[in-house]
Amino acid sequence: MSTRYMKKVYGDMTLETGNDDTSDMEASVTSNKSKSFNVFDVLISDEEDTGDWQENEELVTNDVDYNDTKRRKKKKKHKKLESERLRSQQEHNAECNENIDEIEQSIKEVNKLLGEPLPGCSTQVLQAQWVDNISKENILIVQRKYLNPYNELKRLFGSKTVESGQSKKNKGRLGRKTWLICPQDSPLISTTRSGLYMSLDHSIKTTNGVHYFVYEHSASYKEVQLKFLQAVESLNPENIVMLSISDIVSLINLANAHPYHIDSLLQVSEICKLTDDLAYAAEFIKRALYCLECAFHPSFNITTAKCRLDYRKQQNRAFFITLFKHLGFVGGRACYRTSLEFCKFLLSLDPEGDPLAVVLFIDFYALKAKEYKWFLKFCDLWEDSRNLTQLPNIAYSLALAHFRLGNKTDACTLLQNALIMFPGVLMILLEKCSIQADSKVMSHKFFNSQAQANTSPALEKLQKLYVVRSFRLWKETDILQWLEECVNSVLNRVELKDDYIKYCQVKRHTRYRGKLPRNILRHIILSDLQEVIVNIQEIQGDAPVLSHDPLPPLDSIDIYKRPIANDRPNDSSNFFSLFFSSLFRDINGAAAALNDLNLL
Template sequence: MSTRNIRKFVGGNVLPPPDSDDSDYEPLYATSKKVTKNPTVNPFEGLCPSSDSEQEKGREDNEESDEEIKLDKKTKRKNLKRKKQQKMRGSKVFEMDEIDQSVKEINDLLGAPPPAPEPVVEEAKSIQDILFGINYKNLNPSYELRRLLGPDLEEEARNRKRGRHYSINKRGLVIPVEEKFRRVGLTMSMLTAEKVDGCSFFSIDHDETYRKHHKMFLSIIVTARDDFPDLNVNEAVEFMHVEKILQITDILFAMEEYDRAKKLIEKVVAYLLFISHPLFRMCDRSVRLEYKILENRVYHVAMLKYIYVLTNSACHRTALELSKVLLNIDPTDPLAMIMLVDMLALRAREHQWLVDLVEYWRNTRGADYMFNLLYSYALAKFHVIKKQKGDMAEADAALHFAMKRFPSVVPELFKVTNNKNQQIDNCEMFQDKQNMSRSVKLLWNDLLKYYTLFTASKWREPEVWTWFSKNAVVMTQQYDNDEEIQKYVKTFASQRATFLRRLPQQVVRHFQVIKFMNNFVFDEVIFTMRPGVASYNPEPWPTEDINRYKYRFTPQLQMNQHTFGLFGDLVRSLAPEFVAVPQVIHEQQDEAAGGHEENGEGEGEHTFGDLYNAICQNLLQTVGPDVDVNLLPTEEDDRWDFVLPDN
């Protein structure tokens, strides 16, 4: 204890006198105030050492007191919580009572509400909606490039400074352009206010000024002696004459000026989207823009060219989505997208979608008779099973089926991938010695080159090629040892020669649209026959041809075995690239019928000898001096007859 405390209890620092008697001495603490109050309590009792038992008792007492304090605190807390909960419950009950009371009063005044409607169960999507449904996000090529290559930091910085780009059409494809278009020349209208079979039909319309420009353009095209007429690019772009711009892109592609051609195609597509009707939504499967209407064809042709531009720029997913758009707006498939969509799916690696598509088209469009779908289906099946780590037996069977039906594809794939195999070369199955005319073989070779060159990169992958070459060798062994397989291959070869005798009209149109894009798409010329027609309106035209503005065209006479029989085969064998170049009679603006009669005056039908002479003259024109040969329509029927020169 400190001296301060001692002095506090003692009462001061006064000591007893030294000479006084100790018997009469009374200590100061005995007279202190605190001691007098409690005489029995010793203030220095805490200083005395205590025994162990006393210490333990003190500890137990302290622990008991601490426990009691804790219990008291817990009970107090519980009581407080209970009080709060009771208050909250009371308030909630009070609020709910008020609400119930107000609802009851309203029900008494206005009557009880009707029962809640049952939840609407969403209908399951049809197979068509799943396969041909359009994803808006995939219509933007910049999104796909950003996903593949990452963001362009410089472009983002420029966009932040300039602000947002001008969007052409928020309902569909978005193509940034540097200028805004004017609504002049072309418009899009809805043909019928009510839907027909659940679909809305639209058409592209020409105003009077555009019709005047278009007739002048047609007069230049049809009188041209070659595929490169003299056209003014600036004038076409200023007026946005889309047919003329597409014709100029063909010239630019032939001259290998690819950048300028691509920019013009993008401008045409952007303008066609700009003039679209507000209800014409590319993502809607119920809109129709029929190809049989003459003015609508430029939309289909421009989109097809743009699809090739996109896939050449590695935007395969966007190109595939636009292919679905063309299949939706005209289900008759006028430009043979069935020939291209499988290859775009392979490039975009949409393997499961391709498997489902081919299985659907087997029942609806005869996919088992199209070699491109069969081989692409087998390749897609290989990738799907590989991803699932399953058994490759199903993919092998699909590839064997394709090889038995179209064995000529196998050696062509070995050729384009720079591979050789002696067993393949010596096998009779892959030599394809069926009886075909020269013209049919030329067309068949064009189809083979078209498919194999377009998909060569996918077959060239190491794992794919190992699987493909192994199955090709197995197929040679089965063919040599199994008579049933030999019989099946030979039987289908005769059927194949029948339906390949003539290319479908849709395929011919497709090739005419891309005839000058050979080097751009395939790095080589693959089409032996060059039909000399304009790609903005490729022939042959549909049977139901709707020409609302009475534009006059002269169709090109193509030399094939169906046009002239055996003599056509002879001419095609001598000059595979032969095309009859017509001298076109175009319509005057004031009177259509009068101009036709003037030009056809004194001309009539001719005998086969005259036709023979005309063919010979055209053949000489291809390989020798120029000779004029005209084609004129007859008013009695839809046939086209040769008209010989007067001299």
């Protein structure tokens, strides 16, 4: 056996080893054995070592005695060190207690001055309450990770499906870093000389950390804008096409082409939409939004919800309208979470004025994105300043959000109140969902003749707008069953002559008289729903409705005076003739011009 082997068995005792080849062979064999060694392995050694058993037994006994003595010394030394450590720890604790006593004493003195805290309030509870205390502005904070529609498409359909659908030319694009436009859609053309930039708006006072900004136009951009206005007023579609898209398609190289002129892109997008080419219509909107974002001021942060733009100023309105149209195209791809983020951002630009009436469809995108808790919090925070529950869409969506969260009692109460306040919604909703109402509902005048008589044209349009946009939310089986229960409960309350029914009837008659506000009319025009249109009688003034700037504010602050065309039609029999003539006199000519450029 080798020396190393014997040391493992007997400790540090030195043993004499033979010089014969047998001992070396044994040493080489045992060295290849496992490093872990148990002293009881000696008991099961080979028969060749039986003769040395007695000698080994004596050595083991001596080694055990030696190890016991060594272990007792270590234990005694350890106890001594442990006692010294305990003594030093007690001294340290005493010092800490003295410091704690001084801190507690100071806290008591402060509490005497400021008042005692509420009993049972721990730091964790107070911190949770502070986190939950969201302000009106903070509820509109945008989360950047949800602004990319491709991320949402990947969550819905899987990464492989989305990546396979993308063209190879869009992969690995290295355009400018933007948040409103995802990298796959970012144009590669530089916008450094677009002539569009943003600056701080010093004409409006800054309060509560809210900053106002304004878009500025360079001299070259102003020249293009004047040409654009002349082209629109002259009703010549070819001029507008050549002014905005020649360099984009890289087929025509015109000296006066400006592919990043915002209003031109908005107008051409409308032409593509009228010719049912939605892909190109969305592409032009993306280009316009990309150019607008590249012009941001360094202090303009989309995630703070405290950056404002004054819609009255002519050069700011393009950003509102571009965002509105972009979120509509994104929502058309079933990216409702992304559309909700754009709704929050668009509303944060002017939350009190809401020039495009974002509150008329923010509920739809919130429910489709299953952001029920966020929607309830939003309504709770903005109810006092905006009276959101006075809108049919908010009233019905609140009930639906509570139902989805499992609050059946609150949901029933809210839905019954919505049915009583806006009874005209029910029959339109059932007809849109292709559901035949029972005989009791059909024969009762509360949801039929009486509802029609007590509903003003303005309110009727709001109700129809909500149904056309959100009727699919009510087509599920559990929702329809719940709706039927609430309708029967309302009819019972009508038979019992509930006071709330009379109150809502008076309120409905006094509150919704007159014409719709200008921002709601603007919302309907931009939404472009075939079943909900704006009549010519509802528009104040005789100015044409332009797609790049529909219904400017009455107190508009313009930096351009719109040229007066000599051939503008003086009489229009209906709104559509005025609307289409304001876009282009010859829509087919515009489509032919786009076909010549291989865009359709």
